[in-house]
Amino acid sequence: MTDHFEDLHDAEGLTADEEKLLDELGLEGESRRRFLGQVGAAGFSVFALQLIAEREAHAAGEVPLEPAAERLPLENAVKVAFKVNGEQRSVTVDSRTTLLDTLRERLDLTGSKKGCDHGQCGACTVIADGRRVLSCLTLAAACEGKDVTTIEGLAKGETLHPMQDAFVKYDAFQCGYCTPGQICSAVALLDEAKRGEASYVTETTGNRPAKLSDDDIRERMSGNICRCGAYPNILKAIKEVHKGEETAATWNFAKPGLLDKEVDDETV
Amino acid sequence: MRPFKYQTASTVKDAVSAASNSEGSKFIAGGTNLVDLMKEDVERPAALIDVSRIDLRQVRSEGDSVVIGAMAKNTDTANHPLVRMNFPLLSQAIFAGASAQIRNMATNGGNLMQRTRCVYFYDTSMPCNKREKGSGCAAKEGLNRMHAIFGWSDGCVAVHPSDMCVALAALDAVVSVEGPGGKTRAIPFSEFHRLPGNDPSRDNTLENGDLITSISIPKNKFAGNSYYLKVRDRASYAFALVSVAAALEIAGGKVKDVRIALGGVAHKPWRAKKGRGVSERKSCDK
Numbered sequence: 001m002t003d004h005f006e007d008l009h010d011a012e013g014l015t016a017d018e019e020k021l022l023d024e025l026g027l028e029g030e031s032r033r034r035f036l037g038q039v040g041a042a043g044f045s046v047f048a049l050q051l052i053a054e055r056e057a058h059a060a061g062e063v064p065l066e067p068a069a070e071r072l073p074l075e076n077a078v079k080v081a082f083k084v085n086g087e088q089r090s091v092t093v094d095s096r097t098t099l100l101d102t103l104r105e106r107l108d109l110t111g112s113k114k115g116c117d118h119g120q121c122g123a124c125t126v127i128a129d130g131r132r133v134l135s136c137l138t139l140a141a142a143c144e145g146k147d148v149t150t151i152e153g154l155a156k157g158e159t160l161h162p163m164q165d166a167f168v169k170y171d172a173f174q175c176g177y178c179t180p181g182q183i184c185s186a187v188a189l190l191d192e193a194k195r196g197e198a199s200y201v202t203e204t205t206g207n208r209p210a211k212l213s214d215d216d217i218r219e220r221m222s223g224n225i226c227r228c229g230a231y232p233n234i235l236k237a238i239k240e241v242h243k244g245e246e247t248a249a250t251w252n253f254a255k256p257g258l259l260d261k262e263v264d265d266e267t268v
Numbered sequence: 269m270r271p272f273k274y275q276t277a278s279t280v281k282d283a284v285s286a287a288s289n290s291e292g293s294k295f296i297a298g299g300t301n302l303v304d305l306m307k308e309d310v311e312r313p314a315a316l317i318d319v320s321r322i323d324l325r326q327v328r329s330e331g332d333s334v335v336i337g338a339m340a341k342n343t344d345t346a347n348h349p350l351v352r353m354n355f356p357l358l359s360q361a362i363f364a365g366a367s368a369q370i371r372n373m374a375t376n377g378g379n380l381m382q383r384t385r386c387v388y389f390y391d392t393s394m395p396c397n398k399r400e401k402g403s404g405c406a407a408k409e410g411l412n413r414m415h416a417i418f419g420w421s422d423g424c425v426a427v428h429p430s431d432m433c434v435a436l437a438a439l440d441a442v443v444s445v446e447g448p449g450g451k452t453r454a455i456p457f458s459e460f461h462r463l464p465g466n467d468p469s470r471d472n473t474l475e476n477g478d479l480i481t482s483i484s485i486p487k488n489k490f491a492g493n494s495y496y497l498k499v500r501d502r503a504s505y506a507f508a509l510v511s512v513a514a515a516l517e518i519a520g521g522k523v524k525d526v527r528i529a530l531g532g533v534a535h536k537p538w539r540a541k542k543g544r545g546v547s548e549r550k551s552c553d554k
Contacts, residue, residue, distance in 0.1 A: 076272060076274060078274050094271075095271070095272055095274035095316070096269045096271065096272070098303070118308075119304055119370060125369055131372040132368060134369045134370065137300050137303045137304060137373065138303075139274070139296075139299060142299065142318055144276075185368070189368065192368070196347075198346065198347060198352070198363065199363055199368075200360065200364050200504070218504070219504050220368055222367055222368075222503075222505040223367025223368055223370065224367075
């Protein structure tokens with residue numbers, strides 16, 4: 001192995017800076033070759049250990065740690081396995097890591113957004129075991145065995161979830177940052193209503209499916225803040241899915257050719 | 269957030285002994301308040317003991333009381349038929365607090381243990397006797413329109429932020445606690461939280477290693493005549509400026525019993541007991 005690295009170094013040659021450094025260290029001839037060999041072997045063994053560890057983890061269906069350059073020893077490592085959007089995932093995290101950071105930074109699910117990171121805005125809302133929760137205040141370590149659905153898990157292939165369709169139809173967002181949280185929250189809200197759960201506005205529904213008034217939808221969605229103020233359209237979107245009766249869209253995306261035609265009309 | 273060790277406990281006994289053996293540890297269940305306080309560097313536990321998986325999630329009828337488990341979620345408690353039927357006041361108070369997401373996460377035990385939302389308690393650059401003994405109280409001369417009216421001291425004018433607890437105070441609930449060595453206690457709700465006095469750092473009367481296991485509510489005849497009114501800066505998802513849990517027992521056109529508890533006005537849910545003598549025995553048109 002030593003020879004191999006010596007060959008490598010010899011083959012690539014040394015830069016002027018490297019030559020100068022070795023000269024300053026007083027290394028000449030045989031000792032210079034020995035030094036280069038040791039450095040090369042030490043570097044390789046660290047690299048090899050990481051590679052082997054990553055391959056083993058990968059074979060076990062685990063999410064590899066962050067790239068080597070960013071790697072720091074985990075002080076309080078917790079291994080946690082849970083389902084995300086129907087897929088079994090396993091990660092080792094620092095005990096401080098929130099579910100939100102795990103989803104975004106480790107599982108590449110960046111749909112859930114970090115708004116306030118203090119449980120005040122709802123942008124990080126995901127559905128865990130059928131209940132909408134705030135992923136920014138949930139420790140990943142506490143998610144062992146849970147079943148988490150994020151905005152990425154709502155559509156079926158290319159077919160959007162009815163709530164996603166309704167948000168598009170009613171233009172229920174402007175900048176879109178709060179939207180993944182709004183939609184996850186709204187999807188879970190309708191399940192809560194189906195189960196007959198009450199709210200501060202509908203005090204009792206006697207476990208019958210709750211028919212939600214506009215005020216009740218507003219109350220039940222109060223954990224999701226929209227700084228663009230798209231509330232009226234969010235309400236319309238949720239109402240339509242709740243009632244299950246589609247109303248005609250008041251606007252549509254322009255179809256190819258439509259804009260050309262209008263331009264033609266104007267120029268005529 | 270500072271580093272901490274994380275462990276889960278599957279029984280009350282395990283949790284209590286883990287807490288007794290681990291200095292600077294805290295129990296965590298829903299985490300909605302504790303995780304936030306840790307992010308703000310207000311709480312700095314060396315270890316977290318996750319108690320959310322302990323089987324204390326039932327709501328059940330037991331003799332003349334309804335017992336709600338400490339680990340039952342706020343949402344499940346508020347929607348439970350036994351609670352809705354017997355204590356609509358409690359359901360209402362729970363629904364008046366926080367947001368749907370937070371109520372789905374928060375447990376009943378955790379609701380009792382949540383800390384004040386005084387801005388100076390959260391701001392580690394400001395003096396606060398509750399956070400740092402002897403540092404002073406910035407709220408006394410600062411932003412304090414949501415602070416205590418009753419029972420405050422020179423050292424602290426913070427209020428307890430819970431809505432659920434206001435209803436529990438009105439309903440004369442009893443908190444069951446298990447401590448080191450398996451010692452159990454039943455604490456009347458009015459004695460659970462404390463006034464700030466000379467030691468605002470202590471919110472309640474629990475000792476180190478004590479874990480809330482359940483809350484028991486004696487059945488009563490208030491169900492048809494109770495209401496939780498909350499006054500706040502916006503229609504939903506805001507802490508109370510003031511709130512009132514009020515309940516009447518009416519028999520034969522006369523008021524037989526009155527319960528009034530106030531929220532957002534003191535370091536603990538405030539029972540207005542003087543109201544009782546005045547209103548009782550008065551006849552009323554229902």
